[in-house]
Amino acid sequence: MLVTGATGQVGAPVAERLVEVAEVWAVARFSDPAARERLERVGVRCVVGDLESGDFDNVPADVDYVLDFAVAKTNDFDRDLRANGEGLGLLMQRCAAARAFLHCSSTAVYQPDGHRAFVETDPLGDNHRPFGFMPTYSIAKISAEVVARFAARAYELPTTIARLSVPYGDDFGWPRFHLAMIEAGKPIPVHPNAPSVYNPIHVDDIVRSIPALLGAATVPATIVNWAGNDQVSIEEWCAHLAAVAGRTAQFAPTAHTIESVACDVTKFIDIAGPNQVHWRDGLTRMATRR
Numbered sequence: 001m002l003v004t005g006a007t008g009q010v011g012a013p014v015a016e017r018l019v020e021v022a023e024v025w026a027v028a029r030f031s032d033p034a035a036r037e038r039l040e041r042v043g044v045r046c047v048v049g050d051l052e053s054g055d056f057d058n059v060p061a062d063v064d065y066v067l068d069f070a071v072a073k074t075n076d077f078d079r080d081l082r083a084n085g086e087g088l089g090l091l092m093q094r095c096a097a098a099r100a101f102l103h104c105s106s107t108a109v110y111q112p113d114g115h116r117a118f119v120e121t122d123p124l125g126d127n128h129r130p131f132g133f134m135p136t137y138s139i140a141k142i143s144a145e146v147v148a149r150f151a152a153r154a155y156e157l158p159t160t161i162a163r164l165s166v167p168y169g170d171d172f173g174w175p176r177f178h179l180a181m182i183e184a185g186k187p188i189p190v191h192p193n194a195p196s197v198y199n200p201i202h203v204d205d206i207v208r209s210i211p212a213l214l215g216a217a218t219v220p221a222t223i224v225n226w227a228g229n230d231q232v233s234i235e236e237w238c239a240h241l242a243a244v245a246g247r248t249a250q251f252a253p254t255a256h257t258i259e260s261v262a263c264d265v266t267k268f269i270d271i272a273g274p275n276q277v278h279w280r281d282g283l284t285r286m287a288t289r290r
């Protein structure tokens with residue numbers, strides 16, 4: 001099994017857990033050597049690959065499954081389209097003999113529309129633009145989906161494009177960032193069209209659902225939201241985190257942040273079954289461990 005982006009927030013815990021059940025090859029540039037050491041210590045085999053240059057010479061071409069968690073966020077449109085679009089296509093070409101390819105996309109591809117719970121066929125748009133500091137993100141993720149759709153058909157490579165909502169674990173994710181802000185007494189940006197609603201999904205459920213998502217891979221690609229059972233607002237999860245941490249959450253409404261991106265999870269639950277970690281339990285664990 002090949003895991004790209006295996007040094008990242010989501011890819012690292014996934015690669016580290018899957019090594020218990022599969023031979024795992026990690027691909028990244030390993031810009032942080034300590035991240036490579038952590039993976040190798042638990043038995044993950046690391047090879048350097050670069051989406052931007054398209055250099056995948058070290059990547060084994062005969063893997064059975066690919067989990068694609070790599071994402072380039074340089075904020076330069078040319079570089080990010082080259083890496084997330086062209087690079088993805090070249091990786092799929094190299095791994096065209098795989099049984100299934102899981103491309104991790106994002107619910108950042110949806111056109112904001114108030115509190116609508118997005119289904120997979122809903123309109124796409126530049127959802128992260130108002131956020132300011134990730135100007136290329138939504139467009140690069142949409143572009144990557146197009147390339148994955150093309151490559152699935154061109155190489156007859158069964159593919160699932162799974163649009164991840166808000167991933168989190170004990171020590172990573174947007175809620176983890178909010179917890180640090182609460183502890184520092186900083187107000188948390190929320191959209192004025194309150195509340196700011198998402199479907200956070202715990203890393204346990206991300207890992208649990210991977211075999212089913214690989215099993216759902218098809219040509220043309222299957223597209224599915226990858227998200228928690230419940231629609232939860234930032235306001236709600238921050239109040240919960242603050243209560244566990246014995247603090248108070250403060251909010252700063254601003255249009256310069258992401259609007260709600262709630263998801264319809266009917267298709268995901270049909271594929272992978274309901275998620276097991278309730279958001280309150282997952283966040284309690286996070287705040288308690290911290």
Ligand SMILES: NC(=O)c1ccc[n+]([C@@H]2O[C@H](COP(=O)([O-])OP(=O)(O)OC[C@H]3O[C@@H](n4cnc5c(N)ncnc54)[C@H](OP(=O)(O)O)[C@@H]3O)[C@@H](O)[C@H]2O)c1
Binds near residue numbers: 009083
């Ligand atoms: N985190 C979230 O809240 C969130 C929400 C929704 C969806 N997602 C999606 O989940 C996936 C994982 O996101 P993440 O937050 O874990 O990302 P991340 O922490 O930013 O990690 C990005 C990964 O991609 C690798 N990478 C970056 N540029 C590369 C390049 N040119 N060539 C090869 N590898 C490269 C990085 O490793 P090196 O720097 O060592 O190469 C790293 O392993 C992405 O598809 C993302 O869009 C994330």
